[in-house]
Amino acid sequence: MKFKLIKPIFNFLNNFSMRKWIIAPVLASLVMLGVSACKQNESAPATMSSAEAEKIVAEGNYEEAEVTAPPLVPAPIGDRKAKKVIIRLETIEKVGELEDGTQYTFWTFNGTVPGSFIRVRVGDEVELHLKNNENSTVSHNIDLHAVNGPGGGAEGTLVAPGKEAVVNFKVTNPGLYVYHCATAPVPEHIANGMYGLILVEPAGGLPKVDKEFYIMQGDFYTSGKKGDKGLLSFNLDKSIAENPDYVVFNGNATSLLGKNVLQAKTGETVRIYFGVGGPNLTSSFHVIGEIFDKVYIEAGTKVNEHVQTTMVPAGGAVIVEFKATVPGDYVIVDHSLSRAFNKGAIGKIKVTGDENPTVYKSKK
Numbered sequence: 001m002k003f004k005l006i007k008p009i010f011n012f013l014n015n016f017s018m019r020k021w022i023i024a025p026v027l028a029s030l031v032m033l034g035v036s037a038c039k040q041n042e043s044a045p046a047t048m049s050s051a052e053a054e055k056i057v058a059e060g061n062y063e064e065a066e067v068t069a070p071p072l073v074p075a076p077i078g079d080r081k082a083k084k085v086i087i088r089l090e091t092i093e094k095v096g097e098l099e100d101g102t103q104y105t106f107w108t109f110n111g112t113v114p115g116s117f118i119r120v121r122v123g124d125e126v127e128l129h130l131k132n133n134e135n136s137t138v139s140h141n142i143d144l145h146a147v148n149g150p151g152g153g154a155e156g157t158l159v160a161p162g163k164e165a166v167v168n169f170k171v172t173n174p175g176l177y178v179y180h181c182a183t184a185p186v187p188e189h190i191a192n193g194m195y196g197l198i199l200v201e202p203a204g205g206l207p208k209v210d211k212e213f214y215i216m217q218g219d220f221y222t223s224g225k226k227g228d229k230g231l232l233s234f235n236l237d238k239s240i241a242e243n244p245d246y247v248v249f250n251g252n253a254t255s256l257l258g259k260n261v262l263q264a265k266t267g268e269t270v271r272i273y274f275g276v277g278g279p280n281l282t283s284s285f286h287v288i289g290e291i292f293d294k295v296y297i298e299a300g301t302k303v304n305e306h307v308q309t310t311m312v313p314a315g316g317a318v319i320v321e322f323k324a325t326v327p328g329d330y331v332i333v334d335h336s337l338s339r340a341f342n343k344g345a346i347g348k349i350k351v352t353g354d355e356n357p358t359v360y361k362s363k364k
């Protein structure tokens with residue numbers, strides 16, 4: 001294409017008295033244009049458009065997908081082809097603890113807050129079964145932010161206690177997405193713990209890392225105050241005022257403390273899939289003593305580097321990565337710090353391994 005254009009331009013310039021002065025820069029520009037076009041093709045992102053993803057054929061029969069309770073995530077997608085997967089979620093209302101001695105009636109997907117982590121890839125065809133446990137007191141449904149369709153699937157999945165609904169969707173956009181119950185009153189269903197994450201990996205999968213964890217932040221509005229013993233219930237007025245008693249990771253003030261502290265070794269790259277269920281508060285997500293080497297901005301495909309604190313909206317998510325270089329305890333917080341130190345949004349990653357005085361040393 002480039003050479004076809006050059007010849008007529010050359011002929012034209014050949015008849016021009018100043019051709020020596022004009023031909024060289026024009027040719028140079030054309031060559032540069034060609035080089036730049038090639039470079040753009042070479043550096044085209046590995047991800048594809050959602051329209052292209054829609055055309056991927058998922059082969060084979062439907063297979064059950066592995067889903068996991070927090071803080072675990074299913075095995076990476078790797079380089080597998082798009083396939084047909086069945087995902088089963090059950091909405092379960094159950095009494096659990098916000099912290100030791102403080103009970104709360106959680107509404108959950110698969111019995112945990114957040115609900116099970118779902119891991120698929122672009123082009124997968126998903127058959128989602130949403131069952132509402134027979135002991136539930138109300139109807140529930142699911143809105144997956146990874147779904148293109150009315151209500152993100154909510155309209156097709158509204159189920160009464162004891163019933164099951166099935167929706168099918170094709171996964172067309174890579175990223176990390178929140179799912180949540182969208183049954184009225186929606187803020188109450190979410191405030192009771194009805195949210196989770198679905199990861200959509202690009203074709204070929206995300207880059208390999210050593211450790212992966214699943215964390216979601218939620219704000220809880222109770223009939224009592226933080227630390228009260230006994231069974232607390234949802235308080236509508238506090239929810240409307242956006243004044244929670246608890247702001248916690250993974251549904252409990254100690255879910256990532258004590259025996260539940262996350263573990264990593266020096267030299268390992270740690271990736272955290274972090275989402276905010278809300279229903280109301282955003283998170284200033286931060287790990288004290290670490291710098292995020294990579295942040296997938298708003299959990300999409302663009303990567304920022306060297307980030308201290310990343311803002312995650314309610315109903316949003318982020319993927320962060322850092323390399324554990326120095327042994328010690330690293331505290332995970334919402335850097336709106338009263339939430340961390342007074343309402344429960346605090347956890348820990350323990351890094352073990354050899355000291356690394358080049359990067360850090362202390363004389364104490």
Ligand SMILES: [Cu+2]
Nearest residue numbers: 140181183189
């Ligand atoms: Cu619900």
